[in-house]
Amino acid sequence: MSAGAGAPAGAGEPAVGTLPRPNPPTTWAARPAARSRWPWRTLLAVAGGLVLVLAFPGYDLVGLAVLGPAALALAVHGQRLRSGLWLGLAFGLAFFVPLLSWTGIYVGSFPWLALAGWEAVHLALLGGATALTSRLRLWPVWTAALWVADEALRGRFVLDGFPWGRLGFSQTEGPLLALAAYGGVPLVTFAVALVGALLAAAVLALLRARREAGTTALQVPAASLRAVGGSVVLLLAVPLVGMLAWLPLPGSSLTAGGPASTVAVIQGDVPRAGLDFNAQRRAVLDNHVQRTLELAEAVAAGKEPQPDVVVWPENSSDIDPYTNADAARQIDRAASAVSAPILVGAVVEGPGENLSNTAIVWDPEEGPGDTYVKRHPVPLAEYVPARDFFRFFSDKVDLVRRDFIAGDEVGVLDIGGTRLGDLICFEVVYDGLVHDVVDDGAGMIVVQTNNATFGYTDESAQQLAMSRLRAVEFGRTVVVAATSGISAIVAPDGSITESSQLFTPDVFVEDIAQRSSATVAQRIGAAPEWALTAVGAGALVVALGLRRRAAR
Structure with missing residues (x-):
């Protein structure tokens, strides 16, 4: 079900939520052209990783966090597994090398670059998985779930993992931070990645609408307009949910909620x-x-x-x-x-x-x-x-x-x-x-x-x-x-x-x-992480099955 490696983002894309027909196999003659389009995808992935760094402390541009997942989703959309792995690695290196620069401040560059490279390998896996699932219906949801799954893996293996730089930790303020009280870091990560993926879906739908307008005397098909509008509405709905989630939560008072020490x-x-x-x-x-x-x-x-x-x-x-x-x-x-x-x-x-x-x-x-x-x-x-x-x-x-x-x-x-x-x-x-x-x-x-x-x-x-x-x-x-x-x-x-x-x-x-109340996140523990990881893994299994069937 994967597209040819050289298909540009948005080329032949279906409306969000539909399953496209399989593309014909890429011919040998088409492969040089496909490879020639790798540089811009790589540049997009690298730019996404660098922008994501700006959302973390040191720069504190929290709102830019969604652009990282959006850039990676655009870069790998419709690509083969091999391309997704490469683009995810490029994204991961651009993100982790500057983010973890403090690890080498006194011990030299080798430990720093080795750790950043190891962490980037996990994002390479994420890039490959995102590429494979990018042609499924509702692919922005699967993309966001795969981010949670990737962080779950990175936080546990090897040597008990190193979950530094999780998407959720970029949200020190704003509407998405409230979701931590309902599902911990994994739910915040899911929300950031989902907004980014929906932003990518809106861009792809807009490109398709423009392309179709150019071939139909400026009359844009209603389906394309619905795809653009649907992506934008869902994109705005996620932070709106976060804003509403703040309402029952404690405020900034240090002394409310229990006896004080x-x-x-x-x-x-x-x-x-x-x-x-x-x-x-x-x-x-x-x-x-x-x-x-x-x-x-x-x-x-x-x-x-x-x-x-x-x-x-x-x-x-x-x-x-x-x-x-x-x-x-x-x-x-x-x-x-x-x-x-x-x-x-x-x-x-x-x-x-x-x-x-x-x-x-x-x-x-x-x-x-x-x-x-x-x-x-x-x-x-x-x-x-x-x-x-x-x-x-x-x-x-x-x-x-x-x-x-x-x-x-x-x-x-x-x-x-x-x-x-x-x-x-x-x-x-x-x-x-x-x-x-x-x-x-x-x-x-x-x-x-x-x-x-x-x-x-x-x-x-x-x-x-x-x-x-x-x-x-x-x-x-x-x-x-x-x-x-x-x-x-x-x-x-x-x-x-x-x-x-x-x-x-x-x-x-x-x-x-000294508070004794329990948030939803405390009550349900790791359940959101395991559930979202299962969703991402399930989408990946479906994508692999469709890919094998298409190959046959």
């Missing part, structure tokens, strides 16, 4: 950015102790309210306070001064030769108590699987001298009368880990992170965007505590009420409601 966030900063940010580990600890002592003075002077809980970031103590008495004394000093328990991000020795990325509840009277060990250490950053294999490509893997081990308990901690769900750094990108802490009764979400290793890049802003979507998804306030920035407090509607700057010490204190 006073939460203080400490950003102590680091001596310098880079991989050796913790070369002066005691200085990092001292920075956070000093900021906490200053907060205690402000509380005593009546300038700040007495906090119920103080949140320090990941790596705020890279000296194990269980084995180093001096580090323990400094944390005790800070907790006693502020008269509140501190959630300390620490590197803890063990078990065995390993390390643990651990959050410790440090009480001013009883000292260290409950802990949470990071459940998803980052491969090649916190542990190195198959070290000899990866060393062949880069000796930077040996910067990870000792592997961090994964924890096995959900990060819900009772601290200062507050039941919070703790996530450490990149854990916020994984749907299941966030869902677990809310399911376990967290009244608010805390993200402890350290972004000093990425310097003055967009990484911290991109990660903060994920927290904004999580706030809407679960109807919870999200507190982000970063070692060197960006720390923030995100309201349940995804708006930012407090934020810090990169590599600048900061402290802020807010009253935050």
